[in-house]
Amino acid sequence: MAALRACGFIVFRRLVPPLDNIEYLLLQTSYGTHHWTPPKGHVDPGEDDLTTALRETREEAGLGPDRLRVIEGFVRELHYEVRGRPKEVLYWLAELRDPGTAVTLSDEHQDYRWARLEEACSLADFKDLQDTLRAANRHLEAEQSKQ
Template identity: 55%
Template sequence: MAAGKVAAGFVIFRRFHSKVEYLLLQTSYGINHWTPPKGHVDPGETEWETALRETVEESGLVESDLKFYKDCKKVLNYPVNGKPKKVIYWLAELVNKNALVKLSDEHQAFEWLPFDKACEYGSFKDIVDTFKEFDTYITNNCA
């Protein structure tokens, strides 16, 4: 797929009553789909810097609220309106139990969801596959 738009973000999880839950944000535009925080790479910015910036902008969660698993990364490639798009997700864990999600105008709701519900809300095959890979990583590496 030829180069097109590039976006980056984090699949963020937390441990809540010994269960893993994933953060999904519902867009306030289009079909109001649910996704992890992510956004387009700005000129001069690395994909990692974009993921950090977009997470702060869209969820209010800052770098110190999270633990990052840089070796757990997924690159998605798919067309949007006939043009190629690349999205990079890394895995991050919410470690600041007092951190609150604060949405931007781009989103109208958020949910912390268990794996099965996250897959249901995620709806797109690429993001569901990402949740599956990341959930397996958490089970095997984040005890």
């Protein structure tokens, strides 16, 4: 059975330097258990993964490619099962260019939250997503230490 494939972004914003003022965007689903997740969605036929991530982030959070700066050198692939079927999710990391930009939810989500790392990890019920958020934060710390 072929795995379902989805792609999205770990979106973050910097309120003011330094690093501990980074917040991550999580969306609360309007279905199922109302879990919290970064914007993501399924790959359409003929669509490449990064295009899917950009499209889904625009559809689910109202944040188009012009609002985001994709961070080089970060991509994580998660593997898990949904209703007995394997699923792969690729996440890139993207900074919101203007931290004051409004989030506009689709009907797939009922709420959103900007959260610092530990709060984001507590909202994200799944360990692999928590690990991905922490890896994103480590990547940003390493990027900042090079500057």
